[in-house]
Amino acid sequence: MTLKVSNLTGGYSSQPVLHDLNFEIQSGEIVGLIGLNGAGKSTTIKHIIGLMKAMKGEITIDDYKLDTDMNDYRQSFTYIPEMPVLYDALTLKEHIELTGMAYGLSKEIALQNAQPLLEMFRLDNRLDWLPIHFSKGMKQKVMLVCAFLIETSLYVIDEPFLGLDPLAIHDLIETLKVKKEAGSSILMSTHVLATAQQYCDRFIFLQEGRVIAIGTIDDIRAQFDMPDASLDDLYIRLAKGADDELV
Incomplete structure (x- = not known):
């Protein structure tokens, strides 16, 4: 296991934005972090990379913790911001x-x-x-x-496809595959769902700072009884928060 997020509650000042997040990312796994604007994706990433301090809970990378193993923790990942x-x-x-x-x-x-x-x-x-x-x-x-x-063990990427031409997107995806095959883990926030569906192993859906679904696309299809749904379809269903509103 590369990354473990346990009971994470966090946000800005005294106002929680994230509520009791729990998820893990295994070595050699690409995980897509999915959600509407304001769902908590960037805030989650900021906590993982140490730009924000958790109100409650714990984050470990390779069993290192930021507050006790600062140098080892920070050298266990690299981060690519949206801008x-x-x-x-x-x-x-x-x-x-x-x-x-x-x-x-x-x-x-x-x-x-x-x-x-x-x-x-x-x-x-x-x-x-x-x-x-x-x-x-x-x-x-x-x-x-x-x-x-x-x-490094973990690559954290926030909206990597913005501003890239199609050839660069292809090259990025090939690079991610190489890193995955070498045993590294990738956590990636993205709205480009059709592309993410092709190469992410699992997905974490956030809504209002909470994990509302997690697993492979087949896991999430089964959860919502939508066996043929695309990631876009599942996203719409989950974002609406209704069991019967997908066309």
Whole structure:
């Protein structure tokens, strides 16, 4: 098991947004985090990566806890945010080197690990470029390169397909498959459900900060007696919260 979330209640100030979340992600598993805007997906991710402190409950990655094993916990995952976050004064090469340093890699090893990713995402001739020269999609590719050059237990990705062209989406999916086959786990928040249905092993549906369904697509189909439903169909059914309103 890579990630375990137990009885997590959290949010902003004293107001809970998440209510008693419980789920696990096993090694070599891709899990889609699904829900409407405001369902609690980003808040869940912020708690997992340590940007927010839980009001109640516990999160472990590889049996490490943020409050007792801070360095080991933080080096057990990488995170790709919805909106690219780059340093204006650093080139692509320097972003790669800085990422490597954060995980204890030399500049040489970081660049070596990044090279196939740079070639895949067609950035190998952009190493001396500053972020001002990159489009939004290219900035997102920089984030992907920096995240995936690290060999880690868990990859946490928030809406990874935004701003990417179809070829880059294909390359991202292939990269996720490689990481999965190597034993890493991926937790991914996404609204691109038709794509997610093709490669996610399981799904966690959030609604108003609560887990309302969890499992494989067949598990959720069985739960709602919808044996032929697509992930889109299930999402609509779950989001509406009604047992008889799907066309």
